[in-house]
Structures are given as C-alpha cells and as structure tokens.
Amino acid sequence: MDGFVGRTRELDLLNGMLGRVTRGGRAGRPGRALLMRGRRRVGKSRLVEEFVERADVPHLFFTASAQPTVAADLELFVSAAAGSTLPGAALFAGQAPQSWDAALALLAAALPSDRPSVVVLDEMPYLIATDPGFEGTLQKIFDRELSRRPVLLICIGSDLAMMEALNDYGRPFHQRATEMVVPPLSPHDVGEMLDLPAAEAFDAYLVTGGLPLILDEWSLGGSLHDYLASAVTDPTSALLVSGERALAAEFPPQSQAALVLRAIGSGERTFSSIARAAGGMSQASLIRALRLLADKRIVDVVLPLSTQPSRETRYLIADPYLRFWLSFLGPWLPEIERGRGDLTLARITSSWTAWRGRAIEPVVRESLRRLPAGLLPEEAAVIGGYWTRTNDPEIDLVGADRAPVARSITFVGSIKWLEHGPFDTHDLGRLLLHRSRLPGADERTGLVAVSRSGRAVEGVTLLTPEDLLTAWGD
Template sequence: MALRRSDLHSSGESLSSFVGRKAELSVLSKRLKRVRETGSGVALALRGRRQVGKSRLIQEFCDRADVPYVFYTATKGASPVESVADFLRDLKDSSLPRDRDLVPSASAGSWPDAFRALAAALPDDRPCIVVLDELPWLSEQDGLFDGALQTAWDRLLSVRPVLLLLLGSDLHMMERLTAYDSPFYGRADNLILGPLDPAETGQALGLAAADAIDAHLVCGGLPGILRAWPHATPALAFLEQECADPASPVFSIPETSLLSEFPTPDQARRVLEAVGGGDRTHANIATTAGSREGALPSGSLSPLLRRLVEEKRVLAVDEPTSTRPGKPALYRVADSNLRLYLAILRGVHEQVRRGRPQAAYRLVERRWTSWRGRAVEPLIRESLSLAASEGALPWTETATVGGWWNRRFDPEVDLVGADRGPVAQRIDFVGSIKWLATPFDRHDLDDLTRAAPEVPGFTLGTTGLVVATLSGLAPNADNATVDLCWGPEQVIHSWT
C-alpha cells in the first residue's frame, strides 16, 4: 500500500507500519535479488492509475532495500533540456554516484548524455536502483526519449547490477513502452498496481468488515483519500466531515483524475458521465451522451466505449453469465471513488463550495443506500471469485462469478457462479445480493427461487443458491434452502 499508517490521522494511536502491498514488494524484491545474484540489469515497468500509490510503494521499497538509488520524477510540460538538467541534479544529490564530481552540471544536454552520466555513476560491485517516475511525460516531451532509453539500456545499463524501475500513470502509453513495435520491447517485465483491496483499507483505517467495505467503496482504495481519513471513522461520518471542506481529497482526487484523462469536455467525457450518472446500456448511454440533434450514433459510441474500456480503463463492461449468449452488455465506472463522484459527490461538492455543508450531507444521505446497493455488486462478485480460486466455496471448480439478466431486466439475478464466462458450460450457483440494514427475509428468498430457474443452465436440485447480505438471514428465511450465506466478514476474508 502506498502510505504509512503514520500518514493517517489517528485517534491517539501510534501508526507507524507500512500496510499492505506485500505481493508487490515481493515482486520487487525478487527482481533485486536477481540483480544481486547475476550482476546484470533488470528492468520493470510499473503502471497504475493516478493516486493509486506507485511512487509511495517504490519509495518504501527503496528505503527497505538498503542499496544506493536515484529517484527521478519528470515534470509535465518541461522541455527536454529542463528534464535532463533535473535528472542530473537528482543523480548528483542521490546516494548513487561513487564520486559526485563525475556527474556533470546540466546547463545543456540530451538524454543520451544523461544516460551516459548515469552509467558512469553506477557501482560495479553492488546492486542499485534507478527510478524514472512519470515516464510518459518524458516520451511526450522528446520523441527520441524511448529510443535513447533503449540504446542506453542495451549498451550501458543492462550489463551493470541495476534495477531499473519505470513508472507511469498513463496506462496506454505505459503499455506502448513495451509493445511489440516499441524500442523497449522485450526488455522490461510489467507490473500493474491496482488500488488497495478492501482488507487493506480496513486494516489501514481500523474498521470492522462492514465499515471497511463502505470505506473502500468511497475511497476506491486510493491512498490519497485514506491519508485524510480519521482512524476508525465509518464512511458516512467521514463524508459528513468532508462536507465542510471544499478542498477535501474525496472531491479533488476524482476531479483531478477527470481533468487529467479528459481535459476537454468531448464526447468521451460525455459518455463517461452518462455511465457515471446511472446509464448502463448502450441505448441509454447513446441517448444521454447525445446532443439536441439526437442520440449518439452507434458508429460513434461503440469505438468510444471500446476506448474507455480497453485503453483508458475507466469503464468496465459486464455481460450476462449463463450457458447461452445473452444481451445487453452493461457498462459501469471501474473505479468506485470516481463512480461515487459522478453519481453523488459532484453535486455534493457544488453545495460544499457554496458553504452549505448540511445540504451537501443531506444529499449524500438521500442517495447513499441506493448507490451502495449497486456499487457493492462487483466487489461481492470478486470476493466470491477469489474464494472459489482458493477452494473456500462448496463449488471448487467455479472459475468466474457474474450476474444474469435478459433484455427486459425481469428478472435480474445478481450472482451466477460458473466454470467460465460469459458463456458457460456449467452453472454452479446463482444468488441474490441484499446490502441493506434489514436482513435477507422470506420475501427476498421467494424472489430468488422464482428468478433462479430463468438463468440458462440452472438445474433444480443441482445448482446452488447463494445469498450475500449485509445484515444476515432473517428468522423467517428457510436456511435449508440457502447453500451459502455471504456476509461482510466473508467478503473481507477473501482478500486476506
């Protein structure tokens, strides 16, 4: 995780340990071990969305590694000459050079010059780390940068005991860095850094399972928001507090993300906002994102949706899971913090800016329960999928967990566990999600048992029934009918 617990506000507690990111630190340590054992260079490209904690993770790794390193962060909009000067300045001030006088002062120069200076500063007898952060900005500034990096790596750096870490937030440009037609193809391993998982969120904030899930839905697992979150504070109490602060990161981080990804209000931005506002189907998105002349044509919308899903990764697409192909596909904002901002917090922020914190929080209260009920669905599906992969479900061969619906959305089944998706050969279980303060009762169970046979592939007596509920099963629900009851503790445990 990209923060220390000491970075969080606490209620009189001493929070000094670095929480989470064990898998990522292990991957980095493995690469450094390879450098130490072989004496040769290893390159790793680390990509992830803004505010996910890439820089903080790498700084923690460098601190733990106890080897010389240089950490350079590019500046957006700087000229190539300015960037080279900044890099050489950081190199001279780092723990890397054997002799700082060997690092030239940078009044002018190019990236090939800078990489030669870097190679001269690298030790021959022990491993070291070189970090280039915000790499896509360097590629934007200088069209020759990628080629210069490749040449320097092949001729100067890869023969030295150096771990080269390349960081970037522009997912598409970072993918291009190691693509087949890129100069750096085949030279770097790739690591994607996702947000903190719900268990790490709960651990960082000192929250029990149900509150940890709410907190994760609000922050999206982004450390930049967690740093402003008082210890052991539930989500709604935190949001009420932030409604008095127009500069709160719960508003500024998703707003900044939108501006960086979509600096102009173009069609892609309108499509994203339509999905964030609750439109899930192709037809509804086309209508909302259209103009006074009418809905957005399919020939324009389909490529935009593909770009937002595959290139930008800001949207996710869900297809009905069953033994027969189904429609329609449903779109959602992939990051729950951005989803909350587009659905609720943007309107809340307008009230906060006008100095109306009470009105702002009333808006949160009115919309929270409905929004959470839909937003928690992909989280619960992922938790069940993780549990299945660990053999923690009665259905040990379940490989995917989705949902099912028809064109009329009548019925709409929240959970479908299958051997593959979206078109399965076998359906293991179907289920319903009720994430409310009231328990899952007999009425909810009757709805599920009526809807379940509609799912293609459902077999009475063979296909299991699963209930995911915030508040447990009511006494009037027939427990014998339910094969698995999945609550907040089970959801969080899936990530531990």
C-alpha cells in the same frame, strides 16, 4: 496511520529484484528493469520511495510531468540527477544534453560499478508522449550500458494500457523488464488500516477505493458518516481532490470521453442511455469514446452470463472510488467550494443505501472469485450477473464454467446489503423465480445469498461480509 498496510508483498518483490542485482547476472549483466503500473493515486510513487529509503543505496528518483518539449523534460532530468545520491551526480553539473541519448549516457557514467543502485523514472508515459522515440532510446542505453551495471531501473506509469503495452512483442522493451501491478488497498487492508468491522470496511472501500491518500484522512475506527461529514465539507480533502486530478490528467474537461464518463458515472449503463445523457452524441463518436475508456481500464464492458449469447452490453465504472466521486462529488464541486458541502452530504445520506446496493455488486463478484474452495455450493471459473433488456429477470450473481457464453451454470445468487434486512422468504422466492428463467439453470443449480444482515430462511448458501473479507486476506 501506517501507509504501507497491505504493501508487504510489493516491498518483498522489490527487495527480491534488488537482491538479484546485488548478486549479479549472467554474462556480466547484473542490471534489471521493472515496469510498474497502477491507477493514479494508488501509492506507486510512495511505495517506491519507501523501498528506496529502506534499501539505503545510491539512487535517482526522477518524476516526469506533462512538459511541452523534450528540452524541458531533459532540463528537469538533469536537475534531478545532479541532486541525486548517485556517486557520479557531479557529472551533470553544468550539463545541457540535447537528447535523451546523451542524457542517459551521462546517467550510465554516474552509476556505481561496485555496489547496487536504483534509478526511478516516475510517470514515464509523459516522457513517451513528448518524445515517441524515448522508449527505443531507453532500451538501447539499457542494453548497452545499464544492464552491465548493478542497477535496478524502475519505470512507473499510471496509464495502465500504455505501461502494459511496453512489454509487448515488437516493442523495444519486450522481454527486457519484469512487470508489476500495484493495486489499491483491498477491503481487507482497509478494514485493518482503519480498525473497522467487515461490513464497515466494505463501506469505506466503496468510498475510498482503497486509495492510501484518502484513507490517511479517515480517523482510526471512525464511522462512515463522521468521515464524510469532515471530507465532503472540506474543498481540499483528498476525497474531493483525487478524482478531479485523476480525470484532469487523463482527459480535457470537455472531451467526448469525459462527457461519456460523466454519463456512466451518473448511473447510465446502456449504449442508448449513455448517448442521451451525453447530449445526443453520434454513434461513431460514442463508440470511440467508450473504446478509449475501456482501453484505459476506466470503464468495464460487461455482458450477461448464461448459456445463451446476448448483446445486452452494459458499461460500468471500473474503480470504486471513481464510481463514488462521479455519483456524488464531481457534479457538485461548485456547491462544495462555495461552502455548502452540507447539501452534498445530505444528498449522499439520502441516496446512500440505494447507491451502495448497486455499487457493492462488482466488489462482491470479485470477492467470490477470490474465495477459498469449499464456501460456494460448486466452484465456478467465472462469476458475473444476468439481465435482459427489460431487467426482468435481473440476477446479481451467476457462477459458470466460462464467459460470456457458458456451457454450464454452477450457481445463482442474490446480494442483499442492508443493515437491518436479512435474506428472507420473499428474497428466496424471487431468486427461485429468476433461476427458473436463467438459460442453463435448473432446480439443481445451487443458490447463494450474500447478505449484510444474515438470513431468515434456509435453502441457500449464506455468505456474510466476514466471509467476503477472508477472500482478500494474505
């Protein structure tokens, strides 16, 4: 399978930056820096490896790990530099620099001055965690040495919040680097990669989150059941291993954040229910854990969307794959490891329709945000949902001019994601009732039905899986 379906845009951006390095810069400073971020297992490193291979220029690719000391990081860096294709790689032979200042000065001396090169620092947040001064040292060497050479410096990280903050005002790298976000493969990319129809492409996206490593294990045109039957019964499959490794890299297993994440993953969405599921955690501890999870972009914090303010906050797992893993795989790893993945598969099969109906909601909302103009009854600047404390009413889709407190509501909608259940008269009646109870909506507010199986009634704007998939196309 082609692991670069949907990565054309990213490769073009990288090639464009290397082209600017090749052409040179103002005042004799051709060097460029790029801060690349994206979720773990999304394929950032593989993307850059492919770019470097295609560029065919001298390069150093250094991947940091969670080393206990700066000395250990430096030893690994020197080893990688000595084995690189930089023309001055031999300068590192037998060297043992005692600081990053010395190591990066050696790197500058090893770079070519007459042709472009690429230096990659993968998992840079690990280097900063071990040596908080690394960021400032890199900035100093970049300003004094690297920017004067035709080199593209690519710094990669999976800690989204940290990588985003590196370019903030007051930080050493402020306005020195271009930022690039590598997203998971989209539902459109997933359908194209696996040769699946639209509805099945969304199913595959809900399970894999668009992570290339997991999709590589899915056979071309294969059904969801066939894939799960193979992956869930194999303790070494990427579907099982990726979630465990991603969480282990972020949190110790018994940390409060990990406990809270498991509670949300099990289906709890409110502050009080999460506190109970996390073992009666104190309010202060829960607030800290939720803030950490939100800062790391692992949990979304959402409010009802209407013309009236609300405090009915909900907490949702942001990543589709992690939602699936926490719901069906993480709690049952011991069962799978002792050879009873069949029990896990049966559990997924029996709960799939109900779980999918809830899990598809944020994906549908994001799809509607991306839709071309003209497919919705009226354009909306923001799209969310609406609920009350008792969930009566609970509305899947609300379009509005702003959030969280809107001035005007542009449409309300319902999601019905069943294989053999079209949007019907009963669904329409329920949507009309809920519209009448939504602050800011009235009988003129447009109605939208997002249905996997079409509709059996008029009076709504219908959107199908095929319509949604077009929102993710290039």
